[in-house]
Amino acid sequence: MSETDKKIGFALNNITTEQFAVIESAFTEGSVVDLKAGLKFGISKDKKIISVLFSTKFIKEKSPFLIIEVGCHFKIIDETWDDFLNEDKNELTAPKGFISHLAMLTIGTARGVLHSKTENTSFNNFLLPTINVTDLVKKDVTFNLNKPQGKK
Template sequence: MSSKKNKNIHFKLVGIKTSQFAIIEDNFKKEEDTDLNVKVNYGVDPDNHGVAVVFNVRFDCNKKPFLILEVEHHYSIKQEDWNSLLSEDGKTLNLSLDLARHLTVLTVGTTRGVLHSKVENTPYHQLILPTIDLTQFIKKPIDITLKA
């Protein structure tokens, strides 16, 4: 098992998609504090040896969302490395903690840039996605069930 954890996994970024973007102007009050909520999900495309990281950002004001952004990164894993990530029964893809964090760091950085691009020269230009310590956010390896 330790050889899986320490093995270099060869991958490439093959797609970026902004799957959600919305501003709900009525929920934003400039004089009020804002809260940030983030979520990350993982997906898999076994036919193309693909892994997706979906990062969702929501800015709230008075517990009501006023900006929602979701960015997807699609990665292709090299064939030999893909096989090494599969469980023995072939029903689960196992992303090591390091690999999950690495792929997510790349996605978070892109999300930060997308947010900047979307709000530049708008009343929301002061919104910046802060740095996120993914060692506190992702604490265990990610197992993704492959659909039959």
């Protein structure tokens, strides 16, 4: 089996809403809405979990009026974790394609959380558009296992 054919085993372990806020006073009708988005990554070495946190802000006239950050925490099977592990450097490297896939799953989850949190409000009209993950994930993500683990 070639390296590209190798299956990566993982499962969604947990979903967290890290932040959610609606700032009604910052919202004005009629002006252009800007969107800022970002990703952070973290791991739990002991539990073999890779976390992807997606955050976005809907902004009008330089003021955010809708803020959300959602985390998806993925349990990585032992064999895959070991494949990602470089014991000599004490690092774990998640390949770009895999981390992009986890990011897409997290963004989709954030879209659902946003809908649920704004349902039956006027802010439910603000949908998270499709996002080109290749603009957000440009390379493999490497975690230094010597450092205290957390969001990166």
